[in-house]
Amino acid sequence: MIKIFIRALIKFRILRFLNINGTISLNKKKYKIPIIQGVGLSNLIMSEPWMIDLLEIVLPIENKRFIDVGVNIGQTLLKLKSVSSEIEYIGFEPNPMCVNYVDLLVKNNNFKRISVIPVGISDKTEIGVLNFFYSSSTDSSASMIAEFRPGQKIDRKEFIPLFDLERLKETINLDVVSVLKIDVEGAELEVLSSFKSIIKDKQPIILIEILPAYNDQNLFRVERQNKIQLMLSEAGYSIHRVIKENDILLNLEEISEIGIHSDLNKCEYVMVPDNKKEKFKNYCQQRLKRQ
DSSP, X not given: OHHHHHHHHHHTTOGGGOEEEEEEEETXXXXXXXXXXXXXXXXXXXXXXXXXXXXHHHTTTOOSEEEEEOOTTTHHHHHHHHHOSSSEEEEEOOOHHHHHHHHHHHHHTTOOSEEEESSEEEXXXXXXXXXXXXSOTTOTTOBSOTTSSTTSOOOEEEEEEEEEGGGTTTTSOOSOOSEEEEOOTTOHHHHHHHTHHHHHHHOOEEEEEOXXXXXXXXXXXXXXXXXXXXXXXXXXXEEEEEEEETTEEEEEEEEXXXXXXXXXXXXXXXXXXXXXXXXXXXXXXXXXXXX
16 A cells, blocks of 8 residues: 555655655565655665575575675665574665665664664775766765766766775774675775775675676776686685576576676676585575475
């Protein structure tokens, strides 16, 4: 009923003037979804449901602390809580509108052991720029890499704080990292470089989106992609591509390289350290057999 009501509000263009609440069921659990002048609406129509299946494969391997770089409005947080209500969550998000929304989402659902740090992660500490490509204040495609989408018009820019993780270690406890999720619209190399010592020492499973290079002429993306592969290979990681169809997880295919492709349905990866690879494969087989 609430979804029908919201569709009507959208149709008559009055949703952006209202603060209302809805609910969503994820993994047989219900969550309260605040919608603040339109912000949060996409949480009611949750995308990427396959992520829940992926988390059910990954979390049994190690379930202590989940690091989320690129929180946006808490899409991954909700899915994570539907799988494990007890896991500790630390998120990094430089967009203040998103941070304010997630704070309300956490309070409305009484989530525990949640920390959202209002900064972006990079390989240096500085004031950066977040480039928005759409008018939405929580644009999930916004990127701090200006050259990442050279053919697309930038709608607006906002200054954001960027931190090298070494500058945050004294304040934020990162002695344990079980899973590292990275969704940063082109800034994956900078984030991985910042996490390099943690990746080497803690060997977390890494969930990462790497958008396609499309062709070998896109040297900017190809070179960055190759640097990511080399860094993770040297740290003892294998690459597994998320294979899905109609938002259903079908397989986690081990590949030797990301390669050059143009398929937006094949840009999510699980990077698995060698010391957890056998467990990962076993849990993967068990989970996919039950589907």
